[in-house]
Amino acid sequence: MLAIEKKNFSAEIVSIDPFSNISYTHSFRDCTRCSLDTVQKNSFIISYLQTRDVISSTIDINHNIQDSDIKDAIEIKIYDELALDSSIEYVINFVETESKDINNRSFNIFLIDTKLLQSIFSPVKEKIRYIDYITTAPFLIRALYRKDILKIDETHCFVYFQKSDAFLAVYKNGEYIYSKSLHYSLHEMHEKFCELVGERIDEESFYKLLQGTHNEYHQFLEQLFNDIYVYMSEILVFIKRSYNIDFIEKIYIGSEIGSLNGMDKFSESHLRLESAQFDFSSTLNFSKEKRDQLHFLMMLSAQLYIENPDDNLNFSPYRKPPPLRERASGKLLGLVLTSIAVCLLYPTYQFLYSTFLHFTISQNSAKYNELFIETSSMRQDLALLKTEKEKIDGLISSETTKFEFRKKLLVEIYNKKISYAMKTSILLEIFSLSNQNECKIEFIDFKNNQLDISVRNKNEKKITEFIQALTALNKYKINTDKILQDDKIQLYTSKITIGLHND
Numbered sequence: 286m287l288a289i290e291k292k293n294f295s296a297e298i299v300s301i302d303p304f305s306n307i308s309y310t311h312s313f314r315d316c317t318r319c320s321l322d323t324v325q326k327n328s329f330i331i332s333y334l335q336t337r338d339v340i341s342s343t344i345d346i347n348h349n350i351q352d353s354d355i356k357d358a359i360e361i362k363i364y365d366e367l368a369l370d371s372s373i374e375y376v377i378n379f380v381e382t383e384s385k386d387i388n389n390r391s392f393n394i395f396l397i398d399t400k401l402l403q404s405i406f407s408p409v410k411e412k413i414r415y416i417d418y419i420t421t422a423p424f425l426i427r428a429l430y431r432k433d434i435l436k437i438d439e440t441h442c443f444v445y446f447q448k449s450d451a452f453l454a455v456y457k458n459g460e461y462i463y464s465k466s467l468h469y470s471l472h473e474m475h476e477k478f479c480e481l482v483g484e485r486i487d488e489e490s491f492y493k494l495l496q497g498t499h500n501e502y503h504q505f506l507e508q509l510f511n512d513i514y515v516y517m518s519e520i521l522v523f524i525k526r527s528y529n530i531d532f533i534e535k536i537y538i539g540s541e542i543g544s545l546n547g548m549d550k551f552s553e554s555h556l557r558l559e560s561a562q563f564d565f566s567s568t569l570n571f572s573k574e575k576r577d578q579l580h581f582l583m584m585l586s587a588q589l590y591i592e593n594p595d596d597n598l599n600f601s602p603y604r605k606p607p608p609l610r611e612r613a614s615g616k617l618l619g620l621v622l623t624s625i626a627v628c629l630l631y632p633t634y635q636f637l638y639s640t641f642l643h644f645t646i647s648q649n650s651a652k653y654n655e656l657f658i659e660t661s662s663m664r665q666d667l668a669l670l671k672t673e674k675e676k677i678d679g680l681i682s683s684e685t686t687k688f689e690f691r692k693k694l695l696v697e698i699y700n701k702k703i704s705y706a707m708k709t710s711i712l713l714e715i716f717s718l719s720n721q722n723e724c725k726i727e728f729i730d731f732k733n734n735q736l737d738i739s740v741r742n743k744n745e746k747k748i749t750e751f752i753q754a755l756t757a758l759n760k761y762k763i764n765t766d767k768i769l770q771d772d773k774i775q776l777y778t779s780k781i782t783i784g785l786h787n788d
Contacts, residue, residue, distance in 0.1 A: 406603070418601055423452055451468075715736075737782050
């Protein structure tokens with residue numbers, strides 16, 4: 286599993302737990318516990334809010350509302366739908382999520398009482414001046430997907446028990462879906478366990494029971510775990526129904542004190558989900574006395590923020606001011622200095638620019654005179670060439686006319702010569718066939734590449750044989766009328782049309 290990228294950041298990362306007052310400095314493959322008194326000024330400071338202190342919900346906003354008005358529309362709807370006290374000031378953050386309604390946009394909203402926020406971090410503020418990033422504990426999990434530690438195409442459930450809080454969060458395709466503060470923090474689990482046992486057990490001893498073998502308290506721990514998982518099962522049923530989740534691939538369970546022995550068995554038997562340890566820092570050299578995974582998640586979230594700042598879920602009211610060049614006062618100071626520099630440089634600029642212009646004009650004038658002489662000579666040459674071209678065009682036109690006349694004459698002579706020779710050959714062939722068949726040709730007419738002849742014979746069969754002989758040549762298109770009989774002269778006649786090929 287990838288624990289952390291090897292990347293150089295301009296400042297060290299310091300994660301702070303404001304509830305235990307424990308802080309760590311982070312570097313590549315190293316996590317060292319530190320005191321806030323020793324934190325460097327340019328360090329990137331990150332902390333978190335417990336889920337129980339943050340109000341979270343989902344609201345819908347009409348698509349017709351402009352982006353510039355979204356913030357105001359969300360705040361108005363939050364106070365209305367959640368029935369908030371208008372006299373209390375809240376820090377409100379929101380992120381857009383997938384909507385089921387095509388007419389509305391859905392937003393996950395997170396808000397916390399400003400006074401509560403200040404009271405939580407007042408001890409931290411006494412020692413350090415700025416806190417760059419503060420977000421909710423469930424939202425820190427997003428860094429596991431952005432850093433490719435978890436598969437982004439699956440749905441996961443996360444359960445984390447802290448001494449004073451516990452939360453359940455669901456992520457789908459790497460995006461936050463839902464989170465809820467559970468009624469079973471480690472303190473609350475301890476109180477419930479003491480009620481079941483019927484005696485008061487030291488809290489640290491109880492934590493050791495959770496992490497080790499259960500011995501004589503095995504039955505009571507199982508009853509405690511059973512109550513917890515029945516409670517979580519009801520929450521998961523609600524989440525699946527409300528957010529159209531068909532299947533959760535895995536549930537990650539962990540705690541501030543480390544892994545809890547036996548919790549994975551209850552997860553598989555009660556929730557029917559594959560379970561895994563909420564431990565993503567196994568490749569880091571964390572201190573042995575502390576295994577709180579939230580510090581590791583804060584370190585990853587800080588890296589993401591440094592790479593790509595995003596304040597959508599940043600609740601910190603103690604952020605570092607931007608660099609002087611980005612502040613209004615810095616921009617004003619830069620403007621004043623620039624104005625002074627411009628005022629001092631302007632006369633010099635005008636003198637140098639005027640000198641440059643005079644020099645440029647002098648050079649361009651000399652070039653212009655040279656080019657004018659050259660262009661005048663070119664215009665005269667072009668006029669002479671134009672006159673010569675007109676004379677040549679006239680000669681070409683005259684010679685072209687003569688050429689076309691001679692060409693046409695030669696073509697006609699050629700066609701006549703070829704045509705007469707061809708017609709003579711055809712007539713010889715036709716007369717030869719008519720003699721062979723004892724047919725007499727009465728007249729011949731050449732018209733439109735077509736030869737019309739009229740034949741006669743005393744025997745109708747001879748005319749038929751003559752037509753068949755012409756057809757058998759396969760050289761002409763033969764078309765004939767009926768063979769007619771003239772009773773007066775006792776002869777048969779027929780008109781035959783012979784189509785001549787162009788070639």
